[in-house]
Amino acid sequence: MRATEIAQRLSAQVDGVVRLLLPNGKRVGQEWRAGSADGETGQSLGVHLTGDKAGVWSDFSSGEGGDLVGLWMACRKLSLRDACKEALDYLGIREDRIDPPQKRFQRPTREGVVRLHSEHAAWLTETRRIASSTIEAYRLASRDGWLMFPYLRDDELVAAKYRKLPKSFRQDAECEPCLFGWQAIAESARCVIITEGELDAMAWHTYGFPTLSVPMGGGGGAKQGWIATEFDRLAVYDTIYLSLDSDGPGQQAEREIAERLGRGRCRVVRLPHKDANDCLMQGVSTVDMAACLRDARTLDPSELKGAADFEDAVWSEFTRVDDGLRLPWQKTHNLLLLRPGETSIWAGVNGHGKSAVISHVVASMATQDVPCCVASMEFRTPVWLMRMARQIAGTPNPTEAYIRAIIRALKGKLWAFDVAGAAKAKRILEVFRYARRRYGIELLVIDNLTKCGFADDDYAGQKQFVEELSDFARLEGTHVAIVAHMRKVESEDHPAGKMAVKGSGGITDMVDTVIEVWRNKPLERAQEALERTGTPIPDRIGSASTYLNVLKQRATGNEPSIALWFDKSTTQFLAGSEHMPRSLLPLSLACTAA
């Protein structure tokens, strides 16, 4: 949560906060008075206790002042981040957290790192016009003849990039993706600028504005992988200025960063030249650079767009190749897709295999590096993960080493909304939104709808939740798959059809795709009869053990019936009667991925 939001919440409880931070102070009229932020009795520090200004403080003798987070920092001698943490504890607010995958990163060694060579220093100051104080603040160094940009966080060397003059680059491998420049950011800063390169960050600093840089330049996706690891650290800043190049990749990065860090607090900076270092070399004044920050704008709300913005998109609609997540079976690829921005319902009568099918789908996606998040209220997390691991192994009795390697290899690809029993719909949505933004999740699964805190017959509540999930999928450009029960029809011998989805009408209207998972019970009975009495299986009974009957597919209108063969020993669903189960992640690959 941003520092200013925390300060606002504190000001609603200002009486308690001042008594905690300044216990020796006392009330004088509408203010709490103390001697200073050190807490002694006196008059010079005053905190407003009422009205619009509640929580605003100033110390007449030191000239300090600000809001209650600032007071917390001053009284407790804490950095902004630590003060926010303590204040959140005080307020009893738990921040949404999914701990980042514990991926092991390399740390660069400091071996061979020496003071900045004079040749490097001269290039920085004379050619690039970077101030010497800036070079010191960012603690640039030299190493084996290379100019070294150290990525420091709390004094720890997390990563490093190198430049050989004039223009060769390298970086230490396997290091954590993180921002450059924390060493130059004041502990008390309430806003930061983010640039597209280290020299641009240092150029802004030379102008007097300490700045961070992304590690891998513009572009989207993996290029902005640092967001996952820096997300918490950036949470306290009220304003984040994005000063990236105004070319295609720069704008793509701007959009992705603003979406994920919060459109409301990100401001896009436009400069008179290509980037901040160019401005510095061209002699743009500090006043003009400050004006660029002042004039920085939020990105327009995603809902507001000019028709001309769609030029490329309109043309690509003419030539569009339908795109989306593909199911594990190749024969479905032209028939059914889980499209970004869409919602699907996977419905079926009890015991017809909905959970097993969706688990196979997630297993296939996650092992192909599609980030997935599953809220399974049907089973405890270790249980559904165990089932999925068996499907991934594709063998009935995998070894312990294989299962451990599979689970390790799923790090960074599969997340669980880990609650036992019923979960609250609102909380699921909050966590999904967080997971989508932080980890770029492409497939979110709810298994199942009735276990999201609704009474069995609360169809209005379920309908509203499905509507919220559909809005979420559309706005975030991700896919949400919802498992839902079907009413028992007279006999399970025939698929039940769309109207049997519980709470139907409303729910199926709202989503883009409806799939009925139907298990071929007549075939199972006929097989038993064949074994017991030798009665041949009648031709009219299809030979597949499960059918995915697509009852609605808004994008294409295709409503195929997809036959699958259930393999009991691995619980995999196979695309043909002659197919054999196969590993979705062979042991050797699982070991290298882990």
Ligand SMILES: Nc1ncnc2c1ncn2[C@@H]1O[C@H](COP(=O)(O)OP(=O)(O)OP(=O)(O)O)[C@@H](O)[C@H]1O
């Ligand atoms: N075609 C099939 N033939 C035999 N067994 C199957 C078939 N499909 C699924 N199963 C098995 O049936 C059991 C029930 O499956 P699953 O839990 O996935 O059903 P579900 O539709 O999600 O049930 P519920 O509505 O109770 O949650 C599991 O043990 C699963 O492995």
